[in-house]
């Protein structure tokens with residue numbers, strides 16, 4: 605049993621809910637899509653219950669306290685002073701990325717991404733008739749780095765935007781300030797708008813520090829759109845409540861125009877109170893869950909190193925996702941997936957969905973009770989041995 609004030613060891617049955625992750629066969633353990641199997645903090649649930657108990661679910665507004673909650677969170681955690689007028693409500697981060705592509709580039713323009721990376725980065729660019737330019741991350745054996753020389757080579761007059769993921773899903777890097785400075789200076793020099801998906805920014809382990817790209821300098825702030833959300837941090841992804849932080853008034857206007865044209869500026873009332881309660885009252889739950897997740901990563905690294913030598917693993921710097929290298933098996937990703945599903949009865953994300961650099965890799969979601977994690981690791985072992 606955990607000695608935490610919260611019981612993250614509790615196994616909650618999600619099969620009886622509409623969970624996408626848990627919608628597969630009963631004998632398959634799902635360790636893929638990025639939500640966690642932990643119960644949400646009581647403070648958040650209570651705030652939402654109060655709204656339900658009121659009994660009317662009408663059109664609700666976002667009060668000042670909604671914005672103040674995230675401003676205060678960024679101030680105390682990241683020493684980043686966000687102004688209220690910079691904040692634009694956005695349903696989900698993926699929709700925000702797609703709005704950004706439409707707002708800040710034209711059809712035929714190039715948008716740079718850094719694979720292997722969260723799959724919708726590809727689709728939102730391609731589906732909007734822009735061109736994906738891949739700045740492949742360098743894999744240095746036990747950590748990935750931004751390949752600045754390659755980035756520089758990929759930039760041409762058609763390059764209008766770059767989407768960076770910080771911390772990076774799936775490779776688990778929390779970009780250091782110095783790395784961001786080099787990256788940002790290159791983008792600013794070339795007039796490339798930086799879109800930073802920081803949805804995982806709170807989930808950072810000991811010894812690492814998240815730096816908001818836009819907080820580095822006024823020049824960067826003026827050229828950056830940052831996405832933040834309580835969704836991963838507090839396991840409330842289903843509320844679809846995020847913010848785009850856009851200090852530059854001209855860029856904000858372009859972004860807002862799309863929100864208005866599409867009629868998606870309103871928020872579901874439960875999301876408003878859930879979002880606010882998370883940032884205002886969720887700190888204690890969050891610090892406990894972060895510790896539990898980090899212990900899970902240590903547990904997984906230890907188990908895999910000792911018991912599944914076929915799989916190469918390293919500890920991520922943040923997120924509740926681990927990027928496992930199965931390439932020593934000498935099999936295709938399809939063959940490995942087949943083994944995981946049919947022999948091991950465990951479902952991971954196939955790395956090929958994350959673009960180049962993903963062949964032979966699988967992403968493991970460790971945001972679950974320790975005994976579920978242990979079960980999953982045993983199934984991976986069974987699949988490959």
Ligand SMILES: Cc1ncc(COP(=O)(O)O)c(C=O)c1O
Nearest residue numbers: 638696697698699722773801803
């Ligand atoms: C990097 C990243 N961005 C965005 C999302 C999804 O955001 P949303 O559900 O708010 O669209 C995820 C979910 O896994 C993610 O990992």
